[in-house]
Amino acid sequence: MSDYTLYVASVYLLALAVYGGYTLRWRLAYKKLEAQLASHSQESA
Amino acid sequence: MNILKKIQFFVGLATLISLAVGLWYVYQAPADFQQGGAVRILYIHVPSAKLALLSYLFLTVASILYLWKRWESADILAEAAASVGAAFTVLTLASGSIWGKPMWGTWWVWDARLTSMLVLLILYKGLMVLRHSLDDPVKGARATAVLAIIGAVDLPIIHYSVVWWRTLHQPPSLASGENAQVHITGPLLPPLLILSGAFILLGLYMVTVKARQIEARRRLDALEAARMHHDE
Amino acid sequence: MLKAIYRIAWKDVAGDLRRRATLSSMLFFAISVLVVFQAAFEPDRKEALRLLPGLLWATSLFTTLVGLGRVFQAEEEDGAFEGLLLASVPRGVIFFGKWLGNLLLTLLVEFLILPLTMVLFNVDAWQQIPMILAILTLGTLGLTGLGTLLAAMTRGARSRETLLALLLLPLTAPLLISGVQAVAATLVEDGAISPWLKLLVIFDLVYLAITPWAFGWLVEE
Numbered sequence: 001m002s003d004y005t006l007y008v009a010s011v012y013l014l015a016l017a018v019y020g021g022y023t024l025r026w027r028l029a030y031k032k033l034e035a036q037l038a039s040h041s042q043e044s045a
Numbered sequence: 046m047n048i049l050k051k052i053q054f055f056v057g058l059a060t061l062i063s064l065a066v067g068l069w070y071v072y073q074a075p076a077d078f079q080q081g082g083a084v085r086i087l088y089i090h091v092p093s094a095k096l097a098l099l100s101y102l103f104l105t106v107a108s109i110l111y112l113w114k115r116w117e118s119a120d121i122l123a124e125a126a127a128s129v130g131a132a133f134t135v136l137t138l139a140s141g142s143i144w145g146k147p148m149w150g151t152w153w154v155w156d157a158r159l160t161s162m163l164v165l166l167i168l169y170k171g172l173m174v175l176r177h178s179l180d181d182p183v184k185g186a187r188a189t190a191v192l193a194i195i196g197a198v199d200l201p202i203i204h205y206s207v208v209w210w211r212t213l214h215q216p217p218s219l220a221s222g223e224n225a226q227v228h229i230t231g232p233l234l235p236p237l238l239i240l241s242g243a244f245i246l247l248g249l250y251m252v253t254v255k256a257r258q259i260e261a262r263r264r265l266d267a268l269e270a271a272r273m274h275h276d277e
Numbered sequence: 278m279l280k281a282i283y284r285i286a287w288k289d290v291a292g293d294l295r296r297r298a299t300l301s302s303m304l305f306f307a308i309s310v311l312v313v314f315q316a317a318f319e320p321d322r323k324e325a326l327r328l329l330p331g332l333l334w335a336t337s338l339f340t341t342l343v344g345l346g347r348v349f350q351a352e353e354e355d356g357a358f359e360g361l362l363l364a365s366v367p368r369g370v371i372f373f374g375k376w377l378g379n380l381l382l383t384l385l386v387e388f389l390i391l392p393l394t395m396v397l398f399n400v401d402a403w404q405q406i407p408m409i410l411a412i413l414t415l416g417t418l419g420l421t422g423l424g425t426l427l428a429a430m431t432r433g434a435r436s437r438e439t440l441l442a443l444l445l446l447p448l449t450a451p452l453l454i455s456g457v458q459a460v461a462a463t464l465v466e467d468g469a470i471s472p473w474l475k476l477l478v479i480f481d482l483v484y485l486a487i488t489p490w491a492f493g494w495l496v497e498e
Binding site: 015 | 090139146258
């Protein structure tokens with residue numbers, strides 16, 4: 001490995017943070033919404 | 046929604062496998078004789094740039110379908126594609142800058158590709174902001190779809206006007222000179238191809254995740270609106 | 278049909294000239310932008326000549342935003358926009374009427390800004406004024422076309438002025454590039470102006486062809 005290691009590593013970590021981060025965030029938001037929807041339908045039942 | 050859940054599962058699995066294979070090839074690939082190890086940045090940068098544009102294409106098609114057929118699912122996919130596309134564009138710009146610093150000596154050059162990418166990012170942001178600043182969701186959806194089409198017309202004009210500008214007005218910069226043309230051949234090619242495929246799957250997966258979130262959000266909003274109406 | 282376009286436009290322009298509401302705020306906004314540029318760059322005479330194309334276009338672009346914020350304001354206040362849509366004229370005609378009204382006001386302001394800029398920045402390019410005005414007009418055709426569509430798009434939006442700027446400025450990048458280069462070409466000897474005029478014409482044609490349709494999709498029920 002040459003002295004570009006820092007540049008290369010930062011790009012791969014950034015990709016993980018952006019793509020992984022957003023996907024995780026959207027999944028969690030979905031789970032939360034589903035829970036809210038479930039409690040709604042329980043109330044009305 | 047069960048079908049979407051199944052699709053999501055299999056696309057997610059395929060994404061993980063192809064990303065793992067691609068990254069293994071990246072690890073195995075030799076360093077470029079000109080760029081050294083920095084060429085490994087391009088394995089993320091190039092597929093990200095492809096997906097940033099591909100997401101816009103997807104968004105445009107979904108917007109046209111929504112305006113034409115009034116399918117709400119097309120609108121949900123368009124909204125999801127804007128968020129996903131913005132993520133890919135951010136990473137394209139960031140990784141391009143990080144690659145440019147050791148290769149060109151600067152973080153940023155105003156060449157056609159970088160300028161278009163920057164405009165693309167603002168456009169994605171504009172689409173997201175426009176949708177949520179109109180109170181009526183149908184008006185918001187329609188305005189967003191129209192803006193998406195206007196943007197699709199504008200992006201090529203922007204690209205070619207900057208190319209023109211650079212060739213007619215400015216001396217060839219580092220970015221448009223011969224030495225900056227990136228040729229990836231031979232043993233460097235397989236990881237790029239595999240990762241490009243993996244990123245298409247990743248984009249699809251992210252769109253399904255985002256679309257399900259949006260769909261749940263809309264169901265909840267409708268439920269709450271109905272309840273408020275009921276209480277009155 | 279032309280008569281309907283003219284009547285919609287004239288209603289806006291005449292109404293505004295009577296109240297001088299939009300026109301004077303655009304003009305004073307433009308002057309304050311020029312003051313900001315002067316304070317920010319403090320150009321000497323030679324620098325001012327180099328900066329002139331950019332100053333003119335940047336000032337025009339910002340000033341257009343002020344005018345665009347008000348294109349549909351009169352109708353919004355008394356709810357007359359829905360009435361206008363109910364009138365038995367095609368959507369494209371309503372769009373062109375609104376566009377023409379905005380175009381005339383914007384051009385008027387630009388024509389006033391140009392000599393003002395030359396005076397305030399001590400630029401001696403009085404011979405080139407007709408050519409520069411022609412370039413400004415050419416660019417403003419497409420600029421106000423796109424702008425009127427975006428104004429219709431952000432009608433009723435929260436913090437619409439900011440939104441309008443966010444949407445309009447990046448989309449006008451080709452216009453800004455070609456407009457600035459065209460004006461710059463008039464200020465130097467044997468400057469190549471025709472490619473930039475071509476680009477401006479392309480921009481105008483594309484936007485004036487697509488925006489009336491887009492306006493139709495936008496307001497369709």
